[in-house]
Amino acid sequence: MSYLDRIRACNKRDMSRYRPFTVGGVHVGYVRTDAVKLLAPYAETFEVSERAVALNSNFGDFESRTAAIDQVLREINKLGVMSGWRDEPYAVTAAFGAPALFIMERAAVPLFGVRAYGVHMNGYVRKNGKYFMWIGRRSRHKQTYPSMLDNMVAGGLPYGLTAQECLIKECDEEAAIPKSLAARAMAVSAVTYCAETPEGLRPDVQYCFDLEFPSYFQPMPRDGEIETFTLMPIDEVAAIVRETDQFKFNCNLVIIDFLVRHGLIGPDDPDYVAIVQGLHQ
Amino acid sequence: MSYLDRIRACNKRDMSRYRPFTVGGVHVGYVRTDAVKLLAPYAETFEVSERAVALNSNFGDFESRTAAIDQVLREINKLGVMSGWRDEPYAVTAAFGAPALFIMERAAVPLFGVRAYGVHMNGYVRKNGKYFMWIGRRSRHKQTYPSMLDNMVAGGLPYGLTAQECLIKECDEEAAIPKSLAARAMAVSAVTYCAETPEGLRPDVQYCFDLEFPSYFQPMPRDGEIETFTLMPIDEVAAIVRETDQFKFNCNLVIIDFLVRHGLIGPDDPDYVAIVQGLHQ
Numbered sequence: 262m263s264y265l266d267r268i269r270a271c272n273k274r275d276m277s278r279y280r281p282f283t284v285g286g287v288h289v290g291y292v293r294t295d296a297v298k299l300l301a302p303y304a305e306t307f308e309v310s311e312r313a314v315a316l317n318s319n320f321g322d323f324e325s326r327t328a329a330i331d332q333v334l335r336e337i338n339k340l341g342v343m344s345g346w347r348d349e350p351y352a353v354t355a356a357f358g359a360p361a362l363f364i365m366e367r368a369a370v371p372l373f374g375v376r377a378y379g380v381h382m383n384g385y386v387r388k389n390g391k392y393f394m395w396i397g398r399r400s401r402h403k404q405t406y407p408s409m410l411d412n413m414v415a416g417g418l419p420y421g422l423t424a425q426e427c428l429i430k431e432c433d434e435e436a437a438i439p440k441s442l443a444a445r446a447m448a449v450s451a452v453t454y455c456a457e458t459p460e461g462l463r464p465d466v467q468y469c470f471d472l473e474f475p476s477y478f479q480p481m482p483r484d485g486e487i488e489t490f491t492l493m494p495i496d497e498v499a500a501i502v503r504e505t506d507q508f509k510f511n512c513n514l515v516i517i518d519f520l521v522r523h524g525l526i527g528p529d530d531p532d533y534v535a536i537v538q539g540l541h542q
Numbered sequence: 543m544s545y546l547d548r549i550r551a552c553n554k555r556d557m558s559r560y561r562p563f564t565v566g567g568v569h570v571g572y573v574r575t576d577a578v579k580l581l582a583p584y585a586e587t588f589e590v591s592e593r594a595v596a597l598n599s600n601f602g603d604f605e606s607r608t609a610a611i612d613q614v615l616r617e618i619n620k621l622g623v624m625s626g627w628r629d630e631p632y633a634v635t636a637a638f639g640a641p642a643l644f645i646m647e648r649a650a651v652p653l654f655g656v657r658a659y660g661v662h663m664n665g666y667v668r669k670n671g672k673y674f675m676w677i678g679r680r681s682r683h684k685q686t687y688p689s690m691l692d693n694m695v696a697g698g699l700p701y702g703l704t705a706q707e708c709l710i711k712e713c714d715e716e717a718a719i720p721k722s723l724a725a726r727a728m729a730v731s732a733v734t735y736c737a738e739t740p741e742g743l744r745p746d747v748q749y750c751f752d753l754e755f756p757s758y759f760q761p762m763p764r765d766g767e768i769e770t771f772t773l774m775p776i777d778e779v780a781a782i783v784r785e786t787d788q789f790k791f792n793c794n795l796v797i798i799d800f801l802v803r804h805g806l807i808g809p810d811d812p813d814y815v816a817i818v819q820g821l822h823q
Contacts, residue, residue, distance in 0.1 A: 358812035424809035447805035451818045468809045522803055524728035528705035528749045531639030537732045541822045 262504055264520075265532045267513040268539035271454035279462060282373050284316040284326065284362050287355045291374030291462045299342060303333045326363035334369045343368045344460050345404035351377060352420040367417050368404075374462035377417060380428045381515040382446055382470040384413035384436075384480070385495075392495035392523065394516070395480060397435070397487035399509065405460070406509040410501065411487065413480065414438070415467075415512070424448065424468040435487050436480035438472075446472040449522060452514040452540045469515050471522075495525060514540055543785055545801075546813045548794040549820035552735035560743060563654050565597040565607065565643050568636045572655030572743045580623060584614045607644035615650045624649045625741050626685035632658060633701040638747070648698050649685075655743030658698060661709045662796040663727055663751040665694030665717075665761070666776075673776035673804065675797070676761060678716070678768035680790065686741070687790040691782065692768065694761065695719070696748075696793070705729065705749045716768050717761035727753040730803060733795040733821045750796050752803075776806060795821055 279291035292300065292314045300307040300314060306329045308315045320326045338346050349367035353375050354360065370377045384395035395413040399406055416431040418424060425448065432443035449471045455464040480490045499520060502513050518540050520526040526536065560572035573581065573595045581588040581595060587610045589596040601607045619627050630648035634656050635641065651658045665676035676694040680687055697712040699705060706729065713724035730752050736745040761771045780801060783794050799821050801807040807817065 448808040449803050449805060451809070451815055453815065453819060466815050468814075522730050524730060527729040528732070533749075534638050534732055534734065534747050538734060538822045541819045 263532060264503060264517050264526065264530075264536050265539065267502060267510075267517065268454075268536065271456045271510055271514055272539070272542060274455060274457040274462060278457075279374060281313045282315075282375070283313055284353070285318065285321065287362065289353055289355065289362065289373075289375055291464075292372070293374070293461055296342075296372050296461065299337050299340070300333070303336070306330070306333050323361060323363055327365075330363060330365055334366055337372075338368075343372060347404075349417060350420045351375070351417065361420065364420055367419070368460075370417075371458060371461035371463050374464065376464045376466065378424075379415060379417045379465065379467045380424050380431065380470060381412045381452075381467050381512065382414040382428060382432070382472055383515065383519045384438075384472050384474055385519075386474050386476050386478075386492060388476060392525070393492050394495055394498045394519075395436075395474065396491050396493050396498060397480075397482075398489045398491070400485055400488045403486065408488075410508045410512065412512050412515055413472075413490065415515075418468070428468075428470055434484045435482070436490065437483045438478075438480060442474070442478070443472070446470040450518050450540075452511070452518050453542060454511065454514060456510060458510070463511075465511065467511055467515060469518055471519065495520075499525065544813060545784060545798050545807065545811075545817050546820065548783060548791075548798065549735075549817065552737045552791055552795055553820070553823060555736060555738035555743060559738075560655060562594045563596075563656070564594055565634070566599065566602065568643065570634055570636065570643065570654075570656055572745075573653070574655070574742055577623075577653050577742065580618050580621070581614070584617070587611070587614050604642060604644055608646075611644060611646055615647055618653075619649075624653060628685075630698060631701045632656070632698065642701065645701055648700070649741075652739060652742035652744050655745065657745045657747065659705075660696060660698045660746065660748045661705050661712065661751060662693045662733075662748050662793065663695040663709060663713070663753055664796065664800045665719075665753050665755055666800075667755050667757050667759075667773060669757060673806070674773050675776055675779045675800075676717075676755065677772050677774050677779060678763075679770045679772070681766055681769045684767065689769075691789045691793065693793050693796055694753075694771065696796075699749070705751075709749075709751055715765045716763070717771065718764045719759075719761060723755075723759070724753070727751040731799050731821075733792070733799050734823060735792065735795060736823075737791060739791070744792075746792065748792055748796060750799055752800065776801075780806065 282290040282292045301309045320329045347367050350364045351367045352361035386393045397411040399411050401408045414431045414435050418427050429443045432438035450469040452467050563571040563573045582590045601610045628648045631645045632648045633642035667674045678692040680692050682689045695712045699708050710724040713719035731750040733748050
């Protein structure tokens with residue numbers, strides 16, 4: 262395996278298995294063929310054709326779209342086909358920064374292949390010029406990717422919060438990082454990819470933050486999302502990324518981006534340009 | 543103007559004006575229609591058709607290709623259609639990291655629309671948490687982009703040097719930066735673009751380096767490429783990038799990449815994702 266293989270894995274998909282999902286004539290996502298069958302019975306809400314899935318145009322505004330979709334999702338969730346129900350509102354927009362067309366339960370986002378936004382933070386320590394990175398292990402009870410390795414702090418960007426606000430909130434909830442410290446996290450990049458996951462298509466944007474910690478700081482699991490935190494030498498982290506499947510798929514990209522920005526992967530790597538381009542495709 | 547406009551400017555091109563340039567069956571560049579006419583008389587070297595320009599397959603190895611192309615270029619140069627002659631050898635490869643197919647005078651690279659590689663360095667100073675950036679003004683006598691603003695140090699990557707070696711050499715030649723200091727420059731990114739310039743098509747890769755300088759350091763023009771160096775507050779640099787055409791086209795991308803990596807352009811910018819993706823297209 263190589264860094265490039267990790268990037269490829271986050272962009273592997275068979276689009277012939279998806280139908281475009283449109284709302285008010287705007288293409289906002291992709292529904293996988295097997296999920297289309299789940300929506301078909303709700304003909305008053307979803308107009309399912311051979312070529313696309315469209316929200317019924319009767320639902321013409323934010324409130325009615327949100328309510329109509331929510332109702333169907335609660336029914337579908339009873340079938341156990343979603344990865345749980347998180348009660349996290351996701352804003353679906355026509356384009357980044359555009360007004361929300363409607364709000365959708367986060368767990369349903371991949372089912373509709375809607376672009377989702379999240380925040381991921383590289384927490385690191387420098388000792389004698391060497392980098393160490395705080396790595397979290399996800400709870401064995403997580404609905405998604407249980408027990409896998411994760412960035413120190415990460416989370417989906419809910420409706421109404423900026424990326425920075427969301428990160429500060431997640432820092433507190435996941436790792437008991439005080440606000441005064443979390444506020445120093447610096448937005449440094451965004452990784453983008455379009456992955457086919459068991460839940461559905463994920464054409465995601467993950468905003469990346471870096472935060473250098475003092476060596477005495479010890480993160481603490483708080484909300485149970487992360488079970489343990491370990492400070493690892495960066496070479497060890499890089500080897501895990503390169504050679505194993507231990508990290509949740511998209512965390513690999515966030516770490517590779519860190520390695521590039523901190524000169525730990527350099528132009529002498531024959532894959533350098535492909536890596537840099539691949540992180541932002 | 544916006545940051546995104548700068549990125550778009552570096553990727554504006556009309557490909558209908560170009561014919562693929564192939565060597566040994568490998569597609570290595572694009573020749574603009576008007577340049578095709580310059581090559582047509584050299585039928586022993588270049589096979590010009592309606593659809594492509596191919597190096598005559600009689601030239602089957604590195605040495606013979608290099609010699610044959612060099613001979614034609616020296617003739618063409620007499621017509622004054624190239625931006626001078628720099629005596630800088632450029633290695634043309636089938637793909638990054640692949641063995642060189644042949645070597646070509648640097649000034650001819652855009653004429654053949656061959657992917658070229660270069661190094662650009664952001665030299666910066668931090669005072670009281672504020673960033674300042676060393677900006678060069680190109681010599682009024684430069685063959686290309688005279689008197690325009692430039693990164694502190696930049697140059698094309700010649701055959702046989704690594705990016706880091708090339709940067710250290712350019713640091714010495716352009717700004718009298720001692721090797722001990724230059725060696726601390728960190729490879730942090732690569733910007734990629736495909737620009738149509740007066741010289742031809744430039745599908746370039748520029749390796750980006752950051753180097754933080756102590757506040758007492760003063761760069762000195764040495765080889766005459768740069769006339770003056772000015773330490774500017776980063777806000778001023780950002781405004782020049784955004785609102786003027788003072789920087790040489792590709793330097794804008796290197797600076798925008800710096801602004802992203804140092805949190806000076808953040809996710810709250812509605813163009814953030816498009817900027818990050820656009821720098822690496």
